[in-house]
Amino acid sequence: MKTPKLPDFLRIDRPVKAAVGRTVMKAEPVTAPTSRFLNNHQSLSVIVGMSIVTAVLPFIILLPPFNGFGNQTDFVDGFAQAGVWVLLAIGLNVVVGLAGLLDLGYAAFFAIGAYTYAYGASPFSHNHIPFWPMLFVGAAVAAMFGLLLGAPTLRLRGDYLAIVTLGFGEIVPVVFNNSDTYTNGTNGITALYQPGVPFLFDKGFGFGNPVPYYITVAAIIAIAMILLYRLQDSRLGRAWMAVREDELAAASMGINTVTTKLLAFAIGASTSGLAGVYLSAKLAIVSPTQFGFTVSFTVLAMVVLGGMGNIWGVAAGAFVIYEIQSQGLKQLNNFFATNQQFFPPIHLGFINIDLSTINFLNYQYLLYGLALVVMMLLRPEGLFPSRRRKAELHDADDAGAANQELVEA
Numbered sequence: 362m363k364t365p366k367l368p369d370f371l372r373i374d375r376p377v378k379a380a381v382g383r384t385v386m387k388a389e390p391v392t393a394p395t396s397r398f399l400n401n402h403q404s405l406s407v408i409v410g411m412s413i414v415t416a417v418l419p420f421i422i423l424l425p426p427f428n429g430f431g432n433q434t435d436f437v438d439g440f441a442q443a444g445v446w447v448l449l450a451i452g453l454n455v456v457v458g459l460a461g462l463l464d465l466g467y468a469a470f471f472a473i474g475a476y477t478y479a480y481g482a483s484p485f486s487h488n489h490i491p492f493w494p495m496l497f498v499g500a501a502v503a504a505m506f507g508l509l510l511g512a513p514t515l516r517l518r519g520d521y522l523a524i525v526t527l528g529f530g531e532i533v534p535v536v537f538n539n540s541d542t543y544t545n546g547t548n549g550i551t552a553l554y555q556p557g558v559p560f561l562f563d564k565g566f567g568f569g570n571p572v573p574y575y576i577t578v579a580a581i582i583a584i585a586m587i588l589l590y591r592l593q594d595s596r597l598g599r600a601w602m603a604v605r606e607d608e609l610a611a612a613s614m615g616i617n618t619v620t621t622k623l624l625a626f627a628i629g630a631s632t633s634g635l636a637g638v639y640l641s642a643k644l645a646i647v648s649p650t651q652f653g654f655t656v657s658f659t660v661l662a663m664v665v666l667g668g669m670g671n672i673w674g675v676a677a678g679a680f681v682i683y684e685i686q687s688q689g690l691k692q693l694n695n696f697f698a699t700n701q702q703f704f705p706p707i708h709l710g711f712i713n714i715d716l717s718t719i720n721f722l723n724y725q726y727l728l729y730g731l732a733l734v735v736m737m738l739l740r741p742e743g744l745f746p747s748r749r750r751k752a753e754l755h756d757a758d759d760a761g762a763a764n765q766e767l768v769e770a
Contacts, residue, residue, distance in 0.1 A: 403590040410673075411583040415576065431692045438571035439688040443680050444578030445640045449656075450663045450679035451582075451589060451672055452632025457661065458669035458747075459593065460625035461605030463523040465657055466510070466530025470630040472537060472652035473506050474499040474637025479550040479647045492556030496581070496638050503634025504627040511626035515619055518608070530657050538649040549648030556642050574643050581639060582676070585632055589672055592628065601625055602670075602749070662729075666736055667743050674745025681744070686729055690721040 421427065422436040449471060456464045477499040481490040490498075514525050537544045544550065555565030556577065566573040592598050600621045603611035612618050641647040660679075667678020697704055697716040706715040721728075736743075 403594070404587045407583055407586045407590065411579055411586070415579040419575075431695065434571060435692075436688070437575050439684065441571050441574040441578055441643065442687075443683040444575070444582055445636045446660065446663065446683045447582055447676045447679045448578075448585060448636035448639070449633055449660045450667065450675045451585060452629045452636070453660050454629075454664050454669065454672060454675045455589065455592075455601070455632070456625050456629040457664055458671075458675065459598065459601040459605065460622060461601075462622060462625060463519065464526045464626075464629070465523050465654075465661070466526040466528070466533075467629070467633060467660055468652045468654065468656035469510075469530045469533035470503040470507060470633035471637045471640075471656060472533050472649070473630075474503045474634030475641040475647045475651070476537060476544065476550070476637075477502045477634065478638040478641045479553055482554040482642070483550050484552050485545060485550045489554055492554075492638075492642050495642075496635060499638035500631040500634040503637070504631040507626040507628075507630025508623055510630075511623045515622060527654070527657075530654060534649045534652045537652075544649070547649065549646055549650075551646045553641055553645045553647065555645060568645075578639055581635060585635065586672055586676065589628075589632075593672065597621070597624060662733060665743060666733070668746040669743060670747035670749060671743075671745055674743060674747065678744050686725055690725050690728070693721045694719075 418440055419433060419437055422431075422433060427436075449467070453464065453467050456462050456467075478492075478495050480486045481488050481495045481498060482492065510526065510529050514522055517525055538547055540546070555567065556562075556573075557565045558573075562573060566577075593601075600611065600616045603614070603616055604618055604621055608618055611621075640651075663679040663682050664675050666682060667676070668674030697719070701717040704716045706713060708714075
């Protein structure tokens, strides 16, 4: 029996079949039970992941080639310092990656959190509040200033919002720098009390052993990531993404864009406040020079390079970028200096290159800029992009290719 012939308007042309085939081939594979369980229990996956990373990192650096770049103590101290940038990056990811609000003054909340701890636990203020309550106080004060910044900028978008936040980020360090009576001016506030644990470190962690700081910042990051994942999957998180995609459409669907954007500023600022409290306690000093525009730009670059919208991706990107930019280049100087016999000078006519005499720290921003250019050209969605962000950047290319096939047919 012959198959009945379909009318012309019901036929599927070959280019359309190809486009549908590509869509089917892109369907996600069935996940394993363990992966599916962790996806359904984000808090547990964060705890397990952070525990594994925190335990493994100090031992990876004992293996070649990492053991040729420094000792374990230096690396662990660098990891503890990198945790500050991870906190800053996952906080800015809420504002930029989830809500789509460009913030160029993020370092201001970093400074506010640091000075909050300086006022609460230093001889300068004659207060000695323990570190752990001050974490919450610093986050709350930074969140309050986030609301104060967000309130007058609710009607601004894009470049105008970026300029206002940039101005706020420049004003705060200047105020701290010129308020000698309240902030000790350019000298900063010194001799801050260090964090401690009752019955273990009653007198503080000290400066010689970076392990307590490393464990402390890992715990703070884990808690912050759990809360942010909860928020991302909540109604508020979906509202943030709706505002990011189209604010007018989100408002027409009943989303209160005013409170949604204010909460994005407040929550992002609170995470920055946590980072400020931790860093000031670790260094035992806070100064206006620590919170310039370079901090805001660097954190924004970490968010973009790590993968906007993906909390794990932003955290990993921030860690990798900090280690390469700050610690890797520093250890690279020591590596070439101590292994000079394996890297003889290179003579190319009138050009002489001796790696043992080059100070790579002088070229960190040159290398950083080249990395930014290459990344934006080859992988604009970042190292570890979220599925939504990756789809936004690549679906347009796929649709264009399908349309081109239809035209050629």
